[in-house]
Amino acid sequence: MAAAGDGRRVVSKAAGALSYPTAPHSCPHRLLAQRQQHSFGLHGVACVGTEAHLSLCSLEFYRANDTARCPGGAPVVVSCVPGPLYAASNGQKKQQQLKLQEEARVRLKGGARPGEGRVEVLKAGTWGTVCDRKWDLQAASVVCRELGFGTAREALSGARMGQGMGAIHLSEVRCSGQEPTLWKCPHKNITAEDCSHGQDAGVRCNLPYTGVETRIRLSGGRSRHEGRVEVQIGGPGHLRWGLICGDDWGTLEAMVVCRQLGLGYANHGLQETWYWDSGNVTEVVMSGVRCTGTELSMDQCAHHGTHITCKRTGTRFTAGVICSETASDLLLHSALVQETAYIEDRPLHMLYCAAEENCLSHSARSANWPYGHRRLLRFSSQIHNLGRADFRPKAGRHSWVWHECHGHYHSMDIFTHYDILTPNGTKVAEGHKASFCLEDTECQEDVSKRYECANFGEQGITVGCWDLYRHDIDCQWIDITDVKPGNYILQVVINPNYEVAETDFTNNAMKCNCKYDGHRIWVHNCHIGDAFSEEANKRFERYPGQTSNQII
CATH class of the missing domain: 3.10.250.10 (SRCR-like domain)
Structure with missing residues (x-):
């Protein structure tokens, strides 16, 4: 295939074109190859390392009557090393994979297949996206190799793998293709005015054939x-x-x-x-x-x-x-929960409808109705669909349930869980929000509403739209009447039973720190469950000593 010197020079670069991230030194394999007779078709193969296929490298073909067939040389031999995703599934390899995941500073989101998705990078303990300005195959190949794949098959722009939410960390990334990590490539630190999530970059990587x-x-x-x-x-x-x-x-x-x-x-x-x-x-x-x-x-x-x-x-x-080929992807606007949270002492005579729909804690059943009150932690909930398909309820219209109190049909029995947890994960209160009416409350500028609950209309959330449940809507709360003062975690989980398909279930949970003194509550540090690094999440679970953002 090439002369001996050429083989040593291009072997690791050729491995990338074979959909493996790297190749170890090939000398042990050359001894066997030298003992065998071979017919050579190529020589002078020289790859830059960013090529998606060996045929894209500089190379020369032997002519049919060429008698000088690689004099003094031997066939090139490549030994490929699979990335962590393709490692054997024994206990030791699983531990290695978990360690690599914890150390990772780049990940893919929203892809339908392995090796494709929206590129997200870790900065200061927080995951964010990459702007597609000047995004090219060289930069995409660096991402693919960093994740244990081969070179990039496609460099995607225009949020073709769905839009992210939150920070955009990088813009104008310029890679040679040889860098070990995307962070080693020259890039521009971004500001909010520079780019939008409609310009999130993505990749499709070449994958090794596994069968x-x-x-x-x-x-x-x-x-x-x-x-x-x-x-x-x-x-x-x-x-x-x-x-x-x-x-x-x-x-x-x-x-x-x-x-x-x-x-x-x-x-x-x-x-x-x-x-x-x-x-x-x-x-x-x-x-x-x-x-x-x-x-x-x-x-x-x-x-x-x-x-x-x-x-x-x-x-x-x-x-x-x-x-x-496509699916929805729901994401909570975590900052809105933090901004709108407050406590209300609501009289029992105003809660008959809520009690009928099981929106209060169990102790409300033994209360002295209609006297007394329940203490409610209220907040607004805004649920975005950032996927590539509309989110539709699993059940058909024939099985939707009419709720007289709310005056509309509910299409899902369980759509969201609201919980108050201790720092070690023990549940001390829950929202009992058992069913939902799904509709497009608002949409991005270029997106039209398609779903509305009124008049037995179609229910769902369109791509690029969100469903808003204001803090003053019935059952948009957690009954904390029986919760003792202390430090807690507020957790909201969308689609908790995985009833409807999504591109990504890891971003369906939102967590906040809470401090409750029996009269007031402080809610802060609200974030999507996978928005932080593993280390930052561990620090969150230990609960900080300082609190901020007082809510009364």
Whole structure:
């Protein structure tokens, strides 16, 4: 392929084009190669290191009648090192992956497949996005290699992987392609006027071929994006296909299947698949599957092993999925919660409707109605859809519930959890906000509203819009009547049961520090759950001694 000297010079650069981040020294492998007879087709291969494919490097072809075939040289040999995402899944490697994740200063968000997404970087303990000004393939390749992939296949601009929220840390990043980290590239520190989240940069990386998509398939669906899940088990010579028990199968497990097959996101994880053709595969070979939703393949999810335990037997109760190229991504406006939080002592005679909808704590049932009051922590909640598809309720209109007190239909039984926690995570109060009416309260300038609750209208949140629940709306509170003075954490979780597909569930939780003295409450340091680094989150959980932003 090239002369010996050329091989030493380009071997690590060529590895990037093969979708691996790096290559170790190749000398041990050269001894074997030198003993064999070879026919050479290329020589003089010289890569810069940013090429997405070896054919893009400078190279020369041997002519058909050329007799001087690499005199005194040997074939180039490349030994690739997989990134942490593709390391073996034993305990030691998992610890290495966790350590790398904690030390990471760059990550991808909103991508449908591994190695793609919106680029986010860590600065001063806080994650933020990168402006797409001067964003190119060289800078994207640095990100891809830093994350353990090969070179970049695409450098994306215009928030094509969805908009971020919060800080924009970098702009006008100029990389040569050889830097070990994006922070080593010349860049401009950004101000709020310089860029918007509509200009968030993204990447698609070249990935090593693993073959995981050949060990799973969908059958019986109307298209290749849906069907009953079939997995391949057994060793060489004894391979067979089987079904997965539908018990406890949900969106997180379906996300892994769709990712493994390269079909994007999971719209639905189905526990019954009787309406799809069963085909020839009828044996259930896997049960008790539990995934976190981030795994690359079903092999990395927990399950019962060889002993199959299924509550409901038969092929009709086996796992199925419906995949989609796009999905929504909900995000709370955490600063608004901090700005609007206050305490109200509300008379019981004004809470009959709230009690009917279970919006008060359990002790309210034994109160001396209509006398007395309940102490409520109230705040506004603004829920943005920053994904690439509208957020729609899982249930159809036929199953929505009419609430006479509110005068509209509620489309989801559980959409948000409001909780007061101790610093060690013990729940001491909850909001009991059991159901929601979803609509577009406001939208970005170039986006039109599509959903409105009134008159039995369609419900949902359009991409680029948000649903606002003001602090003075019924049930927009946490009943803290029984909470003792102390330091606490206010936690809000959207879509807590993963009922509706999203591109990212890690940003669905919001946390704030609270100090309550029995009369007043201080709420501060509100942030999305994954907005801080691991170390900053640990400091948050220990609760600071100083408080600010007094709310009365």
